[in-house]
Amino acid sequence: xxxxxxxxxxxxxxxxxxxxxxxxxxxxxxxxxxxxxxxxxxxxxxxxxxxxxxxxxxxxxxxxxxxxxxxxxxxxxxxxxxxxxxxxxxxxxxxxxxxxxxxxxxxxxxxxxxxxxxxxxxxxxxxxxxxxxxxxxxxxxxxxxxxxxxxxxxxxxxxxxxxxxxxxxxxxxxxxxxxxxxxxxxxxxxxxxxxxxxxxxxxxxxxxxxxxxxxxxxxxxxxxxxxxxxxxxxxxxxxxxxxxxxxxxxxxxxxxxxxxxxxxxxxxxxxxxxxxxxxxxxxxxxxxxxxxxxxxxxxxxxxxxxxxxxxxxxxxxxxxxxxxxxxxxxxxxxxxxxxxxxxxxxxxxxxxxxxxxxxxxxxxxxxxxxxxxxxxxxxxxxxxxxxxxxxxxxxxxxxxxxxxxxxxxxxxxxxxxxxxxxxxxxxxxxxxxxxxxxxxxxxxxxxxxxxxxxxxxxxxxxxxxxxxxxxxxxxxxxxxxx
Numbered sequence: 344x345x346x347x348x349x350x351x352x353x354x355x356x357x358x359x360x361x362x363x364x365x366x367x368x369x370x371x372x373x374x375x376x377x378x379x380x381x382x383x384x385x386x387x388x389x390x391x392x393x394x395x396x397x398x399x400x401x402x403x404x405x406x407x408x409x410x411x412x413x414x415x416x417x418x419x420x421x422x423x424x425x426x427x428x429x430x431x432x433x434x435x436x437x438x439x440x441x442x443x444x445x446x447x448x449x450x451x452x453x454x455x456x457x458x459x460x461x462x463x464x465x466x467x468x469x470x471x472x473x474x475x476x477x478x479x480x481x482x483x484x485x486x487x488x489x490x491x492x493x494x495x496x497x498x499x500x501x502x503x504x505x506x507x508x509x510x511x512x513x514x515x516x517x518x519x520x521x522x523x524x525x526x527x528x529x530x531x532x533x534x535x536x537x538x539x540x541x542x543x544x545x546x547x548x549x550x551x552x553x554x555x556x557x558x559x560x561x562x563x564x565x566x567x568x569x570x571x572x573x574x575x576x577x578x579x580x581x582x583x584x585x586x587x588x589x590x591x592x593x594x595x596x597x598x599x600x601x602x603x604x605x606x607x608x609x610x611x612x613x614x615x616x617x618x619x620x621x622x623x624x625x626x627x628x629x630x631x632x633x634x635x636x637x638x639x640x641x642x643x644x645x646x647x648x649x650x651x652x653x654x655x656x657x658x659x660x661x662x663x664x665x666x667x668x669x670x671x672x673x674x675x676x677x678x679x680x681x682x683x684x685x686x687x688x689x690x691x692x693x694x695x696x697x698x699x700x701x702x703x704x705x706x707x708x709x710x711x712x713x714x715x716x717x718x719x720x721x722x723x724x725x726x727x728x729x730x731x732x733x734x735x736x737x738x739x740x741x742x743x744x745x746x747x748x749x750x751x752x753x754x755x756x757x758x759x760x761x762x763x764x765x766x767x768x769x770x771x772x773x774x775x776x777x778x779x780x781x782x783x784x785x786x787x788x789x790x791x792x793x794x795x796x797x798x799x800x801x802x803x804x805x806x807x808x809x810x811x812x813x814x815x816x817x818x819x820x821x822x823x824x825x
Contacts, residue, residue, distance in 0.1 A: 358398070360514060395503045397516050398506055404523040405505050409498040414819045415492075420487060425759060430745035433738055438493045442475070445538025451475035455611070459618040462625045465611045466568035467536050470496075490533075497532050500542040507545040508714045511552045511687075518721040526730045527709035530737050534707040540570035545714050548578060551686065551803040556592040559803075560599025567600065568607040572711055574600070575697060578670055578687035582677035582801075586684075588811030592804035599632040630655045632703030634740055637662070639766040642759055658702045669696035678814040682787045687718035687782045690721045695777045699770055706740050709733050713775070718801065720780045720792050730771040740763030 369593035371471075418433035429435035445461055446453030452475075454461035454468035461468050474496065498729065501522075522528070533539050543566030550559040559576075584593040595735045612619040631637035637658045643649040646661030653661070673692050677684050694715060698708055716726060739762045746756035783790040792800070799806070 354660065360516060370775075375386045377502045378393070384566075386818075398509060399503050400665065401509055401516075401519050401523050402502055404520055405498075405502055408524050408529050409501060412498075412533055413494060415530055418823075420490070424486070427745055427749045428481050430741045430748060434739040435744075436490060436493075436533055436742065438490045438533075439486050440486060441471075441761050444490045446477040447471065447489065448485060449695025451478075453594055455615060455618060457615065457618075460621050460625075461618070462622055463536070464568055464570065464622055465619060466565060467539070467570065468611075470536055470539055471571070493536070498536045499624055500538040501528065501532060504538070504540050504545045504714055507542075507549045507715055511549045511801055512718060512721075513552075513792070513797050514795055515721060515800075518717045521717040521721065521723070521726055522714050525710075525713045527737075528713055530734065531707040531710055535705065537570060537707045537710055539571055540566045541710055541714065542566075544567060544573040544576065548690075548714075548718070548801055549571065550688070551596075551708065553802040554806070556595040556804050557599040560596035561603040562599075563596070563602035565607065568604055572694060572697060575693045576690060578693040579686050582674055582724065583683065585674070585804045586810055586811055587808035588677055589805060589808055611728045626653060627659065631658055632701075633744075634704040634706065634736065634766050634769070635702050636704075636766070637702050638681075638704075639763045642763055644761075655702075658752070662700050662702045663783050669693075669700065675814065676781060676784055678812065680784045680787075681796040683799075683805070683808065683810065684784045685719075685792065685799040686791075686792070686803070686805070687715060688720070688784055691715040691719035691780055692777055693726070695773055699773060704766075706737050709737075716776060718792075720776060720783065722779070723777060725776060729772045729776050732768050736769035778793050 357589055416436065416467055418432035418435040419436070419439070420427055422428055424434070424439040444536050444620060446456070446459075450456060452472045453459055454463075454472060460472065463471070463472075469689050477492055478485050481570065494650065505523045506517050508522050509516035512518050543562050547559045547566065549560060550556075563573050563576045577593070577600070578597060580593050584590050608619070611645070632655065637653055641652045644652040670693060673689060673696070676692075677689055694711060698704060698744035716729070720726075740758070742757045743759060743762035746759075749756070802808075
């Protein structure tokens, strides 16, 4: 085949589903207690008729996990979030804390009132206000009602994320079970409104995989109006656009994102610029957030003689520099890889770097990575080890805050050093998962997704693209499947 000629896409037939108990080493071992993995004479390769279709099973698993999520916060639902309850029982939620603290109890649309200081982007303010508007005045526990409504919406979004992930996974829809059963989502999805942004990004990935770049861009724009991180979607697009020379999908998706983001933000900025811009000024001025590497550094500096602490301006510079260098590294990785990288691994690496070096790491940020991990590195052993360490880190946060706020002796609580080690553990676990993903990019034969006979289920507009620019320039590959 001539150099730089795109490889034609294979003729599409019925999609044959990869069976997890055959493909994943850990699941294959676990099934030994029930007779072992499905044998070669069993062919569930296509979605079979009947009630127990793959997506229905995934919804059932998500429902079970959602019940566990509700139960994990039940102590606060029963006894309230006052005092140290939310830390002692690890059931803290911004929904309960902000209902009165940000004025939702008196004015459902408090974030848009004159002089409002609501530290979240516009679309998140809209969601919070519309939810508060559903809580009528009355002599009952309105905080609990506000919390329960938000939980209800978060569970619905969870269903959407699971199905979108399954449909984005090509021949591996069962990988979405990671999203359905993730301990990180069970524990952290009811803290804040992040699941909305996760949903928008999951739908953007699905739209992109269906070759709809403008629609994907619109969804990314809406997600960015909820939370900043969905805009990192374009990092993966840029890498693949440079490598393939296909720039039109990049411009279309950027246009869609710009239309959506401006359409949401411009009216709010015109109506009340100070309230709209408060999120930006708050983000720039705040210091090291809990569980960030910078917060762990400052905690250590407080007890180590001669170790300097870092103020907000220094953290801003260091965080941006390290994240920028990480993005450059992902770009180089995408250009030197022997085969065009898949979309999801690139995005996972970019979001992972953002989480590791950002000056804030809220406990719910783990849910950002779960759907991307399921698409980028669907190996249950690594996934569960990562999630186990994230669970340890989740409990360490609340034990640390409990020790800081409760009137108890230090000997009866975990020491701050335990919390610092938990932060380091979560960073090392995330970094290890990023290493496995980067290794699979440089060694495509180790990629679980490509080993089942598919190139990139999320490639979308880049499917079958030939390499137009790689580094070093003397190496050219014939195309995605070459």
